[in-house]
Amino acid sequence: MKKQVLAAALLCSLVAGTAMAQQPAEGPWMVRVRAVHLGSTNGDSTGLGLELNDKWMPEVDISYFFNKNVAVELVLTVPQKHTLTSRGTSLGTLKHLPPTLMAQYHFEATGFKPYVGAGVNYxxxxxxxxxxGLDVDRNSWGPALQAGVDIPLGGKMYLNFDVKKVYIRTEVLSGGAGVGKFRIDPVLLGVGLGWRF
Incomplete structure (x- = not known):
């Protein structure tokens, strides 16, 4: 009886080991597709009461994992059109394209993979x-912060929840002269799917 139990245990461990060996390892790349809500902070030192409208936008993110914990992520979208208002009155429209590069640390947990990140936005x-007569400076550089979680769905697919704080600011010009800073500084709440390969 003991020999049979030992043989069965040995067979189970061999089968399990073979199955684990056959399971393909995750590659270093991950692509996520998200729907993101952009909520502007709308800080204004011009005295005009400037505001940029909130909106939903698509986002594609490409990550490269140096190891199981450390990764870099490039956050991409298409130019986003916004309406700029002054105390509820429309001043016109503009577009912004905000690529962001993040360095991330991914934690080890059972059933989910949380992460934090920090980087730079242009x-x-x-x-x-x-x-x-009204214009804005065309370029903005600023820091970006991030926290999120990847939840495995099987087949190297993940459900992703993500929040970012991005510091976007521009000089407001009237007649070519600066009249103050407009801080968009949005909070970006995202949900989407990721694929590891």
Whole structure:
């Protein structure tokens, strides 16, 4: 009886070991597709009461894992059109393109994979169609912070929840002269799917 139990245990361990060996390891790349809500902080030192509208936008993120804990992520989208208002009155529209590069640390947990990140954002303003004489500086550099979680769904697919704070600021110009800073500084709440390969 003891010999049979030992043989069965040995067989089970061999089968389990073979199954684990056959399971493909995750590669260093991960691509996520998210729906992201951009909520602007709307800080304004111009005295004009400037506000940029909130909106939903698509986001694609490409990550490279140096090891199981450390990764870098490039956050991409398409130029986003916004309406700029002054105390509820429209001043016109503009677009912004905000690629962000993040360094991330991924924690080890059972059933989910939380992470935190920090990096730098570059925002390019374009298609600026504002009231006559009114303009904005076209370039913005600022820090970015991030926290999120990847939940395995099987087949190297993950459900992702993510929040970012991105510091985007621009000089507001009237007649070519600076009149103050406008801080968009959005909070980005995202949900999406990721694929590891």
């Amino acid at each position: 925002t390019r303003f374009s298609s600026v169609n504002l009231s006559p």
